[in-house]
Amino acid sequence: MPTVSVRLPEEDNEELEAVTELLESDKSTTIRKALREGMATLRERHAVERYQSGEASVNEAARLAGVSVGEWLELAHERGLTTQLNETDLSFDAERASEL
Numbered sequence: 001m002p003t004v005s006v007r008l009p010e011e012d013n014e015e016l017e018a019v020t021e022l023l024e025s026d027k028s029t030t031i032r033k034a035l036r037e038g039m040a041t042l043r044e045r046h047a048v049e050r051y052q053s054g055e056a057s058v059n060e061a062a063r064l065a066g067v068s069v070g071e072w073l074e075l076a077h078e079r080g081l082t083t084q085l086n087e088t089d090l091s092f093d094a095e096r097a098s099e100l
């Protein structure tokens with residue numbers, strides 16, 4: 001497993017220590033968990049932005065978010081997302097979804 005070093009501002013380190021204590025864990029485990037959850041959030045946010053702007057289809061947004069098309073459709077529904085995709089893009093997505 002690779003090792004990564006980071007410098008944290010004092011307030012971030014204090015928050016890390018507080019969350020580590022809250023989770024009754026150690027710093028390394030807390031950092032790995034926060035990184036995984038943070039990366040998933042960043043991927044999802046990026047996918048939402050691209051989908052909303054019409055730059056990404058359903059399939060592309062799901063790939064960007066790191067989830068299945070079904071999971072993306074559920075996420076999009078929960079967030080009330082709309083898209084600017086044209087009929088051709090939507091037909092392509094429908095065909096791809098039916099292949100799954």
